[in-house]
Amino acid sequence: MKYCSECGSETEKRIPEGDNRERDCCKGCDLIHYTNPKIIVGTIPVKDESILLCKRAIEPRYGKWTLPGGFLENGETVSQGAFRETLEETNTEVEMGELYAIFNVPQINQVYMLYLAKVIKDDFSATTESLEVEFFNEANIPWEELAFPFVPIALKNVFADMKKNEFPLTTHTIERRK
Amino acid sequence: MKYCSECGSETEKRIPEGDNRERDCCKGCDLIHYTNPKIIVGTIPVKDESILLCKRAIEPRYGKWTLPGGFLENGETVSQGAFRETLEETNTEVEMGELYAIFNVPQINQVYMLYLAKVIKDDFSATTESLEVEFFNEANIPWEELAFPFVPIALKNVFADMKKNEFPLTTHTIERRK
Numbered sequence: 001m002k003y004c005s006e007c008g009s010e011t012e013k014r015i016p017e018g019d020n021r022e023r024d025c026c027k028g029c030d031l032i033h034y035t036n037p038k039i040i041v042g043t044i045p046v047k048d049e050s051i052l053l054c055k056r057a058i059e060p061r062y063g064k065w066t067l068p069g070g071f072l073e074n075g076e077t078v079s080q081g082a083f084r085e086t087l088e089e090t091n092t093e094v095e096m097g098e099l100y101a102i103f104n105v106p107q108i109n110q111v112y113m114l115y116l117a118k119v120i121k122d123d124f125s126a127t128t129e130s131l132e133v134e135f136f137n138e139a140n141i142p143w144e145e146l147a148f149p150f151v152p153i154a155l156k157n158v159f160a161d162m163k164k165n166e167f168p169l170t171t172h173t174i175e176r177r178k
Numbered sequence: 179m180k181y182c183s184e185c186g187s188e189t190e191k192r193i194p195e196g197d198n199r200e201r202d203c204c205k206g207c208d209l210i211h212y213t214n215p216k217i218i219v220g221t222i223p224v225k226d227e228s229i230l231l232c233k234r235a236i237e238p239r240y241g242k243w244t245l246p247g248g249f250l251e252n253g254e255t256v257s258q259g260a261f262r263e264t265l266e267e268t269n270t271e272v273e274m275g276e277l278y279a280i281f282n283v284p285q286i287n288q289v290y291m292l293y294l295a296k297v298i299k300d301d302f303s304a305t306t307e308s309l310e311v312e313f314f315n316e317a318n319i320p321w322e323e324l325a326f327p328f329v330p331i332a333l334k335n336v337f338a339d340m341k342k343n344e345f346p347l348t349t350h351t352i353e354r355r356k
């Protein structure tokens with residue numbers, strides 16, 4: 001941040017009175033601009049023993065496979081956001097289940113919240129965000145072609161949990177290579 | 179938002195190409211400024227059958243009682259943020275437990291994530307953010323003096339769960355009066 005979004009004056013980084021962190025503060029109107037982590041919501045769309053994955057049609061990781069998900073939008077609940085992102089990336093309306101995994105990615109100020117979901121229709125298809133949308137079982141997951149570090153962790157967990165038919169919430173922290 | 183935080187030009191609200199929501203877009207450098215929900219992290223600090231509450235020393239709801247919590251900061255995991263907020267508001271380092279409740283408050287673009295925590299030291303005290311810090315059991319909770327709608331919901335749930343000694347994660351959506 002270089003300029004105040006409210007008055008257009010220059011901003012500076014300093015610790016405001018009563019605070020203990022550096023913030024972007026306006027030199028003109030004194031407004032403090034806080035930035036905080038963002039929530040990424042998504043699903044693990046399941047049918048029988050298979051999971052619906054999307055081949056990314058957008059950067060980053062164009063052409064790699066991922067679980068449907070994206071930024072939670074203002075005005076949404078986390079579950080609504082996960083449902084919407086799944087619809088936008090797979091064209092199918094899933095039946096939402098329980099929160100299954102939380103991934104902290106503190107180096108990029110993101111928190112992922114992944115829900116279990118059931119694929120209940122056969123209308124899934126490619127979208128503007130996904131080149132292909134396809135079911136994979138444990139044996140044919142493209143392990144070397146997954147988009148983000150959280151994807152193989154979530155997939156391995158869910159295939160293991162399917163065998164036990166128990167799906168406890170787990171929390172993970174991903175440290176990215178510097 | 180009135181001005182671009184990167185170049186200082188005026189911004190306008192419009193739907194960017196390929197998007198389906200109105201965003202603040204810069205008329206000068208074309209940058210799109212996204213705003214997304216924020217995460218509030220907190221704890222339910224328990225000792226025996228009692229819960230540690232804080233009397234707010236800051237607005238909003240100055241003088242009302244609440245559970246310790248606040249905005250997740252960049253670079254933190256949700257659990258780290260909940261621990262830090264509890265320390266800042268009660269002066270005690272709790273032993274963090276499991277995620278216990280999620281509260282969506284979509285009208286103000288907030289998601290609360292509340293963790294169970296054990297109070298393991300007797301060093302809790304008032305802070306710059308809390309006028310008083312005090313244990314309450316179910317019988318003497320100041321039900322009429324609680325700060326926010328999520329507080330009585332979380333407290334009633336946890337006192338009920340204590341009797342069963344089972345603490346399943348629950349998710350709630352709070353619709354605020356318009």
